[in-house]
Amino acid sequence: MVKRFYVDQYVDQILAGNRVVLSRAITLVESKLPADQELAQQVINRLLPYSGNSIRIGITGAPGVGKSTFIEALGNYLILKEQKKLAVLAIDPTSQRTGGSILGDKTRMPVLATQLQAYIRPSPAGNSLGGVACYTRESILLCEAAGFEVIFVETVGVGQSETAVHSLTDFFLLLLLAGAGDELQGLKKGIMEMADALIITKADGSNLEKARVARAEYINALHLFPVPPSGWQVPVQLSSALENTGISEVWKSIQEYAQKMQKSKYWQEKRNQQHLYWFRETIRQTLEEKFFAHPEVAKHIKEKEQQVISGQLSAFAAAQELLNLAYK
Amino acid sequence: MVKRFYVDQYVDQILAGNRVVLSRAITLVESKLPADQELAQQVINRLLPYSGNSIRIGITGAPGVGKSTFIEALGNYLILKEQKKLAVLAIDPTSQRTGGSILGDKTRMPVLATQLQAYIRPSPAGNSLGGVACYTRESILLCEAAGFEVIFVETVGVGQSETAVHSLTDFFLLLLLAGAGDELQGLKKGIMEMADALIITKADGSNLEKARVARAEYINALHLFPVPPSGWQVPVQLSSALENTGISEVWKSIQEYAQKMQKSKYWQEKRNQQHLYWFRETIRQTLEEKFFAHPEVAKHIKEKEQQVISGQLSAFAAAQELLNLAYK
Known part of the structure; x- marks a missing residue:
């Protein structure tokens, strides 16, 4: 059970930038209790007019690509050099079983975690990706x-969550390691074509030459891809969190994208489409x-699926039988 | 209104290979009349035990890639050299407006259309892609x-239908033109990663060298892609329908795929997944x-969408309000 305030308290305190109340409100949003959900919706609807003014950036990459150090580097750059307030929301689908996130943010992003201008929030366990x-x-x-x-939404890049994150964010960063294609095996199909920028990480020391070669290969490969609806030419950039190189360049690309797309109205158009997508999806x-959840459906679903797989019933007929059970 | 037979007549005649009755049965399937639908389902469920024994091949490519001539060449090869019986089902989403397919099959595939071993059927107008x-x-x-x-399922490659076709077929062929990346602009995002083989068409005459260069580029690009769950290495092949080259090689790749995947059980596993997909999708x-279709929902949906876009309501709250209208 979450300790609850009144709607007004949430609204006023969040607008005042109170991080403790912000955290409590997010906990409400994540709660499964109907009373919490209702309260959360009231708070959100009150705050809706004050939302929408950030750059929402999706960041993904396979484990081992150096996502935490990249976020730490880019995050600190934004706070210290660009004087931005930054929130990092981490979606970790692998944490579903433990009932809590396995991401230890204090050790993952030691400097960022202590910055007053940064707010880091791992996602809780979720029953469904949509959730x-x-x-x-x-x-x-x-x-x-x-x-x-600025809001970072971080995912692991191997699961199903990237499509969802893609439809939550304005700009989608894909972090890649230099080398042969093999290390990409863990990445989800189609993820390359969602990216608004490819960043080759760990481009330092003896790795730098390999990273340069990889960059050329990715640039060539991107030429074979269909042009995205934004008309944006996806940059491929090198970065080293260790040597702190390439970080400001990534931000520059994001800013360039934001300016171009705001000018062409694509920015708002994409957000409108995202809103409608989530409306329909909900x-x-x-x-x-x-x-x-219908008792008759829950009782017979496994049997119907088995009949479909074994070829006893066509997919359509099985679906129809199940639908009839619920609507009779 | 379709002229109807009894269920037994459809079943017996279709099993006997009667093409006229097959056509009438497909017309039933496509009919929107509940009585036709019911009859169609009875026929399908009776025939289900006799289905599943073909190789289902999706074929797609942008307009101008030479899809008809490729299908004509591969189709005639299969019938004449491999003694196969071939059905070609063409999905043409652009035909929705005219209420009938715009594909004139007699002119598109002049030789194939006269073969007794071939059956060509364009899709009718559909209200929805799912339909x-x-x-x-x-x-x-x-x-x-x-x-x-052997069953070909043909689509135009620029719309939304490829994902659907991908989940209907065992093997997915993507036809491409040689040249810069620009001619791919019409292709849907993510389509390259669905392909089980890339075929570069019109690889003849002065175009041959360009096709060879394109082949090398695509092979390099594919190395950067995640490995598909089948473990299949996607071949990039040249073909000329004009000079009739590369046609048997395409068939060889398909056969190799079928043998490998049947051995590894991936073949059946994929079909099972497809059946479950369509069950859930239905x-x-x-x-x-x-x-x-609920009157209250139909009445208020536009207004809710507008409120979502203008930021008056969150996507979730708007969805909830609409759901409440239907369930009250």
Whole structure:
């Protein structure tokens, strides 16, 4: 049970930038209790007019790519050099089992975690990916209302969460390691084509030459891809968190993108599409949850699936039989 | 209104390879009349045990890539050299407006269209992509029961239909033109990563050298892609329908794939996943159709969408309000 305040208290304190109340509000958003959910929605709807003013950046990459050190480097750059307030929301689908995030943020991002201008929040366990994404979407709104100007949404890059994060953010960074294609095996199909920038990490020391070669290869490969609807030419950049190189260049690319897209109206158009996507997605998920929770459906679903796999029933007929059970 | 036979007549005649009755059964499948739908489902469920024995091949590529001539060449090769019975199902989403397919198959595939061992069927106008895919899935089953051993499912490659076709077929061929990346602009994002083989068409005459260069580029680019779950290494092949080169090689790749995947059980595993996908998808679509057809929902949906876009309501709250209208 979350300790609850009144709606007004949440609203006032979040607008004043109170991080403790912000955290409590996010906990409400993540709560499964209907009373918490209702309160959360009231808070969000009150704060909605104060949201939307950040740059939302998705950051993903396979384990081992150096995501934490990159976020630490870019984050500190934004806070110290660009005087930005930064929120980092981490989605970790692997934490579903433990009931809490396995990401130890104090050790992952030691410097960033102590900055007053930074707010780091790992996602909790989620029952469904849609659920996690839904929390994150609303956490973004709350962080924006609390005055954070840049928001990182971090995912692991091997699961199903990237499509969701892609539809939550304005700019999508894909971190890659130099070398043969093999190290990409863990990455999800299609993820390269979602990226607005590719960053080759650990481009330092004896690795630098390899990183340069990889950069040339990725640039060539990107030429073979369909041009994205934004018309944006996806840059491939080198970065070393160790030597602190390439960090300001990444921010420069993001700024250039933001300026171009705000000018061409693509920025707002994309956000509108994202809002509509989540509107439809929420309806879709609720309809399915209701349907699959129906006692008759829950009782017969496994049997129907088995009949479909074994070829006893066509997919359509099996679906129809299940639908009839719920609607009779 | 379709002229109807009894279920037994459809079943017996289709199993006997009667193409006229096969066509009528597909027309039933495509019909929107509930009585036709019910009859179609009875026929399909009776024929289900006789289906599944073909190789289902998705073929896609942007307009101008030479899809018709490629299908004509590969199709005639299969019939004349490999003694196969071939069905070609063409999905043409652009035909939705005219209420009929714009593909004139007699002119598109002049030789194939006259072969007794070939059956060519354009898709009709569909109201939804899911609808068209649903027809096609059931048409595949009917064609298999009628003894067709290879089934082509053809799409235009610029729309949303490729994901659907990908989940209907065993092997997915992407046809490409040689040259710079620009001609790919029309292709849908992510389509390259769905392909089980890339075929560079029109690799003849003065175009041959360009095609060879493109082949090398695509091979390099594919190395940067995540390895597909099948473990299959996607070949990049040259083909000229004009000079009739590379056609048998394409078939060889498909056969190699089929043998490897049948041995590793991936073949059946993928089909099982496809069946479950369509089972879930049918449920999903039906739930949504019912919901959006609800008079209160239909009345308020535009207004809610507008409130979401203008930032008056969060996506979640708007969805909840609409759901409450339907369930009250």
